[in-house]
Amino acid sequence: MGRRVAVVGAGMTKFVRRAQETGKELAWEAAKAALDSCGMTLDQIDCVVLGTAPDTFDGVHMKGEYLADGAGAWGKPYMRSYVGGGTGVFCPIHGWYHLASGHFDTCLVVCEEKMSSYQPHPQGAFLTIFDHTTERPLKPNLLWIFALEMNRYMTTYGFNKEDIARVAVKNKKNALDHPAAQIPEQYTIEDILNSEVLAWPVQRLDVSPVSDGAVALVMANEHVARRVTSKPVWVEGVGWALDTAYWTNRDLCYPRYVEVAARMAYRMAGITDPAHEIHVAEPYDPFDYKELHHMEGLMLCERGEAPIITAEGKTQRDGELPICPSGGLLGVGNPIAAAGLMKVAEIFWQLRGEAGKRQIARKAKHGLAQAWGDLMQVGTVIVLGI
Amino acid sequence: MLKSKDLMGTGLSSQDFKQKKVLVERWTANAKYGWDQGIAIGRYLRELKNGKITGIKCHKCNRTVVPPRIFCEWCFKPMDEWVYLKDTGTVNTFSLCYVAWNMERLKDPLIPAVIEIDGASSGMGIMHLISEVDPKKVTRGMRVKAVWKPENERTGAITDIKYWKPIR
Amino acid sequence: MAFKTRITKPAEAKPWYGDLPVESLYTMGIAGEKFFRTLKDKGKIIGSRCDKCDYVYVPPKMYCERCFEKLDKTVIVGLVGTLNSFTYVYIDVDGNPLPKPEIVGLINLDGASTNLMHRLGECKMDDLCIGMRVEAVLKPAKQRTGSINDIKYFRTTKKK
Numbered sequence: 001m002g003r004r005v006a007v008v009g010a011g012m013t014k015f016v017r018r019a020q021e022t023g024k025e026l027a028w029e030a031a032k033a034a035l036d037s038c039g040m041t042l043d044q045i046d047c048v049v050l051g052t053a054p055d056t057f058d059g060v061h062m063k064g065e066y067l068a069d070g071a072g073a074w075g076k077p078y079m080r081s082y083v084g085g086g087t088g089v090f091c092p093i094h095g096w097y098h099l100a101s102g103h104f105d106t107c108l109v110v111c112e113e114k115m116s117s118y119q120p121h122p123q124g125a126f127l128t129i130f131d132h133t134t135e136r137p138l139k140p141n142l143l144w145i146f147a148l149e150m151n152r153y154m155t156t157y158g159f160n161k162e163d164i165a166r167v168a169v170k171n172k173k174n175a176l177d178h179p180a181a182q183i184p185e186q187y188t189i190e191d192i193l194n195s196e197v198l199a200w201p202v203q204r205l206d207v208s209p210v211s212d213g214a215v216a217l218v219m220a221n222e223h224v225a226r227r228v229t230s231k232p233v234w235v236e237g238v239g240w241a242l243d244t245a246y247w248t249n250r251d252l253c254y255p256r257y258v259e260v261a262a263r264m265a266y267r268m269a270g271i272t273d274p275a276h277e278i279h280v281a282e283p284y285d286p287f288d289y290k291e292l293h294h295m296e297g298l299m300l301c302e303r304g305e306a307p308i309i310t311a312e313g314k315t316q317r318d319g320e321l322p323i324c325p326s327g328g329l330l331g332v333g334n335p336i337a338a339a340g341l342m343k344v345a346e347i348f349w350q351l352r353g354e355a356g357k358r359q360i361a362r363k364a365k366h367g368l369a370q371a372w373g374d375l376m377q378v379g380t381v382i383v384l385g386i
Numbered sequence: 387m388l389k390s391k392d393l394m395g396t397g398l399s400s401q402d403f404k405q406k407k408v409l410v411e412r413w414t415a416n417a418k419y420g421w422d423q424g425i426a427i428g429r430y431l432r433e434l435k436n437g438k439i440t441g442i443k444c445h446k447c448n449r450t451v452v453p454p455r456i457f458c459e460w461c462f463k464p465m466d467e468w469v470y471l472k473d474t475g476t477v478n479t480f481s482l483c484y485v486a487w488n489m490e491r492l493k494d495p496l497i498p499a500v501i502e503i504d505g506a507s508s509g510m511g512i513m514h515l516i517s518e519v520d521p522k523k524v525t526r527g528m529r530v531k532a533v534w535k536p537e538n539e540r541t542g543a544i545t546d547i548k549y550w551k552p553i554r
Numbered sequence: 555m556a557f558k559t560r561i562t563k564p565a566e567a568k569p570w571y572g573d574l575p576v577e578s579l580y581t582m583g584i585a586g587e588k589f590f591r592t593l594k595d596k597g598k599i600i601g602s603r604c605d606k607c608d609y610v611y612v613p614p615k616m617y618c619e620r621c622f623e624k625l626d627k628t629v630i631v632g633l634v635g636t637l638n639s640f641t642y643v644y645i646d647v648d649g650n651p652l653p654k655p656e657i658v659g660l661i662n663l664d665g666a667s668t669n670l671m672h673r674l675g676e677c678k679m680d681d682l683c684i685g686m687r688v689e690a691v692l693k694p695a696k697q698r699t700g701s702i703n704d705i706k707y708f709r710t711t712k713k714k
Contacts, residue, residue, distance in 0.1 A: 012388070016397030020408060021616075022583030028617045029394035035622065042622035059413065059578025069619035119412075119577040121489045132419075133427050133570045134453050135513055137545045139487060144498040144513070147481030152500075155479070155526045179390035199483035200495070213395060244459050248500045248511040249451060252479055354387045396584065408581055409590045409700040415576040416647075420569035428568075542568070 002100030006225035006232035007092070007384065009038030009218035010345040015182045015333030018116040019212035023058050024070030027112040030214035030338075031072045034108070038218050038228050045218075046104035048073040050080045051091035051111040053336035053373075056125040059117040071110040071216075084129075085286065085373025086240070087111065088215075088340015089380040093238040095219045096382075105221045112214040113335035122210045129375055143207075145247065145376055147199035150289045152252040154201060156304075161201055163307035165192035167288035168205055170316060171324050175331025177357035180342075182211050182333035192288075208286045211333035215341040217348070231352045236366065237271065237383035239264030247376050258297030258372065258379035265381040266299075271366070274299045278383070279364035280350050281321070282343035284372045285328040294370055295323065297379065318361040325350060325360050340371035344382060351386045426454040429468070435542040437534050441506045443467040449507040471505035473532035474553065478502050478511045482521050495521050501530060501550055514544070518551035529553040582700075585616040588628065594700040597692050601666050603627045612666035633690040634711060635663035640674060640682055655679075661688055661708055675707030687711040 011033025013019075013026050021029065027050075035041060050071045052063050060066045064080030071078070081087065081094040088111050095107040115122040126142035154164065169189055175181040187205060195204035218228075225232040241260035243250055250256075262274070271277045283294035292306035300321060301309050309315060315323035326332055326346035329339045347367035349355040366385040372378060402408055423431060426442065430453055433440045442454035442465040450469055451458075458465050480499035484492050497519070500511040516524060518533070530550040540546040582590050585602060592600050602614035602625040609620065610629060618625055640659035646652055657679065660669040674682070675691065688708040698704040 012393070014393045014395030014397065016395055018398040018400075018403075018581075020396040020398050020581050020584060020587065021394075022581065022586060025583050025585070025616045026395065028622070032617065032622060032624070033392070033394070056574065056576050059415070059576060059580065069615075070617070072619075072622055074619040117578045117580055119579050123489050124487055124575060127487050128574050130513075131453075132421055132572050133423055133431065134544050136572065137543055138498070138513065138515060140498065140513065141483070141485065141487040141489075143485065144481055144483060147483065148479045148498065148500055148513075151481060151526070152479035179388055180393055180395075196484075197482070198485050199481045199498075202481070246451070246453065246455075246459075248478075248513050249509060251509065252500070349388065356387050398581070403579075409587060409594075410582070411580045411701065413578045413580065415574070415578070417574040417576055418571075419573065420571050423568060423570050 003102050004222040005096050005099040005235045006220055006222065007217050007235065007348050008220050008225050008228045008232055009034045009040065010216070010348050011037050012180055012215040012342060012345060013213050014180045015211040015213040015335055017182065017209065017211060019114060023060065023063070023067055023112050023114045026114060026212065026214040027067050027070030027110050030112070030216040031070070031108060031110050034216035034218050040218060040228065042072050044106060045072060045076065045108045046106045047077040047098055049091050049094045049098065049107060049109045050078065051082065051087040051337040051341065052080065053084060053087055053113055054125060056128065057113060057115045057118050057122060067112055072108050083240070083374055083378045083380060085284065085336055086340065086371045086378040086380040087337040087373065088342070089344060089369050089371035089382055090240060091337070091341060092217055092219065092235070092344050092382055093240060093380060095217070096235045096238055099219055099221050105224050107219045109217040109219060109341070110214065111216070111337040111341040113338050114212045115210045115335060116212050143199040143202055146287050147202045149252045149376065150201050150287065153289055153293060156253040159307050161193055162189055163311065164206070164289045164292065165189045166307070166310050167285065167291045168192050168330050170310070171285060171291070171328040171330040174317060174325055174358065175327025178327045178332050181327055181331055182209055184327070184331065202287065206288045208329035208334035211335040213333060213335035213338045215338045215345055217341065217345060231386070233348050233351050233384050233386055235382065236385040237265035237269030239268070239381040241379055242374065243377040245375055245377060254303060255293055255297035255372070255379060257377055258294055258370065258381070259299065261379035261381045262298045265383050269366070269383040269385070271383065275301060275321070278366055278368050279362060280325060280347065280360055280367040281323055282326060282328065282346055282369040283323065284340065284343070284370055285324055285330050286334055288330060290372065291324060291328065294372065298368065298370060298381070317358070320362065322360040322362070325355065325358050343369040343371065344384070347384050351384060426456045430454050431542040434544065434546045435540045437537065437540070439471045439473055439503060441469050441471045441503070441510070443469055450505065450510065452503050452506045452510050452512060469505065471503045475501040475503045475530055475550070477516070477524065477526055477528045477530060479526060480516060480524050497521060497524055499550070514547060515549045516551070517549035583616065585614040589613045590700040593704050594698045597695060598630050599633060599663060599690065600628050601631050603629045609667045610665060612663055612668050612670055629665060631663045631665035635661045635666070635688060637682065637684060637686050637688050638662050638669050639684060642679055657682070659688070659708065672705060673707040674709065676709040681710060
């Protein structure tokens, strides 16, 4: 499967509601931090991969080109990859095939989002993801699609809001230890259940906040990685898949596309029993129920079992299978593409034992990050290991 | 290791904008479009004007889908048999939505739902709104019927169906 | 394969009209804030200098895109520079004729390594040539808002 590829450095900005920095400046802050983290300079970088979600957020058309200099792409081979919310995990996959092909030795992977530019509320930018003839005339908002999926998931298995709210409580608590977190706060299940109803069953605290921010990774081939660091974190498996764009024709209670992506990544990594061979995971959690949905799609538990093992405490940082030890999107913040890459960075730090207060209790050799997006239809999965 | 003191990123509050502590530039994009309806959706919309919901059948995969499309995304063969569906269906899932697209609060909730249309294959739903019902009484699996606009007000749009109401 | 369904009556092929509502509020950024503040308050144009690359960015940047180092060093460049290119614009963004053609140029301010795009004023087309000296005409201090339009336009330098 091509040459061995490792992640050797990671860096990020704080996640904030509104950043003073321009998108370029955010990208540079993260990229520079990632290079500094492994003592590398831009002239040692062969190629650059950029990820950023729809142009409408930043209000910059062809954002990839605009962000190029901040991402360190001056005079270098450069590509933007884009699969909506799945972008953050797709970018290191993109970096992986640049390096696994043997064409390059080092790659800087940068993800940026500046959602605050969109007025009056970034929510409005999502309006345009609905079909312009058959759906937009109904004046939908993005919450509908999540609320409809969440309701379908809950009623299929007979879960109540409390079962789902445990995820929000856990992730927001985990984020208290994340120095980049946007609004770390401790909540109880009651707080979540009593928060404003947006689109039932979705309430205010079921949703991750909108954010500005950037994250970057430095990736390298084996011979470079071993020179740069004594603790390379290897890319063991990658996978991605899309479901149909006719989202109302899909089974909304199970993310089959995530399963397809996960199977691809596990096959490459030689993992046959993910529930035991994956030791820490960062599934995508823009809404609390999505973490559960994705745990099932990733086959980290049986279908309909994710809320149960969450209630048992298995997914806490000191549990058997820590899920979102970073605090996830619910806790750290959700600058779309950057949030996905933050998850990959967290697995990098966890496997190296560098997560500080967030370090999980159990030993971990294999970790996984996953993101999800487009029109609720893409799954992107990366398995890292030491 | 990630340390708070090393992290860059300058957060601003809404006060910083109100008190003009930072300079800003505003811009409104002039993004107006005339999208072609396309072959399948064009016919779907024209039939809505006649008060009919159309689906299309793939003989290879033996399924009838809605909204119609000219090719089957499963087997990639052309879809060729147009069929009229009923204007009744079953609620696959629903939500009670209290916020508008720009996050402004709504007093009475909208009830968006995925409705599986009778006559189409199982699981083939469309997104639409439910009304004429106590929001507390909406359930998954509820049977609903389309409420059409009067014929002379229909324009060939998904909104020619005003909403769906429960079949009592 | 032929199309299975053809529209035979052109009137049936109706477009569906709609828009993408996009209103943006941009911050100037860390380097941009300094640039526009100085322009507004002091009527001066600043750039940022990278000593390592011997390069001066105007407008300034927070970082050097060449070596990726942080740029802290601000330099004041003059209001005078060299016209590196120019064009006459006869139509607006929708393709309609402008009542009066506009002249737009690329100006390399003295001390800067980069070009700045701006309008040219107080001149006729025939007066211009590439390489000629131009100077910035600023709005009066009270009317300046911290925008690139605080520079009204560039004009050819008056011979003294």
